Amino acid sequence: MTNNLPEGIHFNLNQNDKFKNIAIAIDFVEPIKENHLEQRTMVAEMLENYSEKYDSKLKVARKLAAMYGATFGANVFKVGNQAVLRIFISFINDKFLPDDVKLIEQIADFLKEMIFYPLIINDSFPVKQFELQRDNLVEYLFNLNDNKKYYAARETKKLFFENDTDNAKMVFGDLPALAKLKARETADYFQKMISENEIYISVDGDVENEDVQPIVDLFRLNDRKHQVVLMNSHEDLRSEKNVEKKAQQKQSQLDFAFNFPVSIKSEDYFAAIIFNAMFGGSPSSLMFTNIREENSLAYYISSSFNSTLGFILVQSGIDGENDKKVIELVKQQRDKLINGDYSDELLNKIKKTMVNSYLTKYDSQRQMLNTVFINSLLNREITIDEWIKKIKSISKTDISSVAQKAELKTTFLLEGETDE
Missing domain, CATH: 3.30.830.10 (Metalloenzyme, LuxS/M16 peptidase-like)
Incomplete structure (x- = not known):
């Protein structure tokens, strides 16, 4: 058997x-x-x-x-x-x-x-x-x-x-x-x-x-040692760097790395994934709306949360001369989430989008296998109903608390030589 x-x-x-x-x-x-x-x-x-x-x-x-x-x-x-x-x-x-x-x-x-x-x-x-x-x-x-x-x-x-x-x-x-x-x-x-x-x-x-x-x-092979899976953020090792390089291209790339000591096993994990979605991880996010749409300062801008290494990567395409403005605006969007300076309507919209996105992964067997593997690796199990319930329960206070953990550590500007 x-x-x-x-x-x-x-x-x-x-x-x-x-x-x-x-x-x-x-x-x-x-x-x-x-x-x-x-x-x-x-x-x-x-x-x-x-x-x-x-x-x-x-x-x-x-x-x-x-x-x-x-x-x-x-x-x-x-x-x-x-x-x-x-x-x-x-x-x-x-x-x-x-x-x-x-x-x-x-x-x-x-x-x-x-x-x-x-x-x-x-x-x-x-x-x-x-x-x-x-x-x-x-x-x-x-x-x-x-x-x-x-x-x-x-x-x-x-x-x-x-x-x-x-x-x-x-x-x-x-x-x-x-x-x-x-x-x-x-x-x-x-x-x-x-x-x-x-x-x-x-x-x-x-x-x-x-x-x-x-x-x-x-x-049915030989026994082997069980590996202990660690997902700590090593925040004391995270490097504070601000680097600029030139590139022969029209557009500039401006990327950020935030230390974010939250993992998939953390109590505030669900608040963290909603924070990321509102920060830059969805088309309704604050960065997309306020930096790209309203101020036209980015060709693209988005964030992604790595829950196994505890950091957030922000990627953007900009005109090089706007780098200081974009850096300041990215910080402002994080502060808005700390201060709760956004509508309940936006929060509810993000939650609904996340639930729908979560459910669609069950239309892919590869995604299903990823979930089965990760849960087994981490000795973690959560049902669909439990996941949805946790998402819906997240409040502005929860998001504010976890947003304060996002600390900008690294910026990298790949500046185009002929920005237009």
């Missing part, structure tokens, strides 16, 4: 009959401080594209097509102080196939091949395939610098986390280190990941435990 899995290997099933597909996420989790981000990035690339049996991308694609168009992939991301490598697969439920087709069993065989029998020859990934994947990825990541909005956000985060080594790292690690990564050392790391990483298996679909048993049985 699906219980009695080895220590450090977890299974969670979210049953619903909204979808014809079954979606599965298999998450390998380890602390960021282990410093394997580059290796994990390349392991994900190799696991997605090759195995012993399917030793080319074409063979993988053909196998997926033969399994009624199943979708398969691998990616990396971070949650708090943990690095995650996710294997994702989505496939049509056996209930919608001919009686003699047992697709789940085929999927289990495919996952066994792709995860546990990667294309490793003589203890190394094949150098030719490895270096092709690595070099293509490095070129793609390097070219992201041409996207000035992305570049400004990345530089702002680097400045903000300058004294916080683990959190300063990009999810793919250090680009020069990634470019030098070797096939054999990455294969060695893969074996370590399989034997030591904590594993979370999350399933969404119209199935019972026994239906997905062939997949769960793949992970």
Whole structure:
């Protein structure tokens, strides 16, 4: 049965009959401080594209097509102080196939091949395939610098986390280190990941435990240590920086990083997400209305709240000569939220929008799997009704209290040389 899995290997099933597909996420989790981000990035690339049996991308694609168009992939991301490598697969439920087709069993065989029998020859990934994947990825990541909005956000985060080594790292690690990564050392790391990483298996679909048993049985591996997930904000390490750079472009990017010591596990989490929505996280926000619409001082402006690292990032596109005005107006919008200087109508509108947005995520199996995984990782559970009730209960006083925690630490101006 699906219980009695080895220590450090977890299974969670979210049953619903909204979808014809079954979606599965298999998450390998380890602390960021282990410093394997580059290796994990390349392991994900190799696991997605090759195995012993399917030793080319074409063979993988053909196998997926033969399994009624199943979708398969691998990616990396971070949650708090943990690095995650996710294997994702989505496939049509056996209930919608001919009686003699047992697709789940085929999927289990495919996952066994792709995860546990990667294309490793003589203890190394094949150098030719490895270096092709690595070099293509490095070129793609390097070219992201041409996207000035992305570049400004990345530089702002680097400045903000300058004294916080683990959190300063990009999810793919250090680009020069990634470019030098070797096939054999990455294969060695893969074996370590399989034997030591904590594993979370999350399933969404119209199935019972026994239906997905062939997949769960793949992970009756050795015990592994349970990782403690921390989501503290390290506010004492947050860097106070104000940096300006020039760029050959018309528009300027002005970004801000606010220390915001609130996490998804904090008591004031729900007040914090409403604060962010009213600050700049929605089209009805104060920044969008007062800075972009009324004063025409920004081409775009928005905020995002990272609840695993405890900070708010504000991104804006402006004319460079308006930077001082925009900085002052951003501070003023935070002060309005501290002082309750906004209408009840706006607050109610934001709450309604947030509830509707929250409910729409249940139309996506990927979003559902994210929720299942995060709740399991954090040992946290909240029903839809509880979430909505908490949102509706937030008052102006709650928002004022949490708004006072938002402390501007870093500003980064990428100034266009020919602003218009």
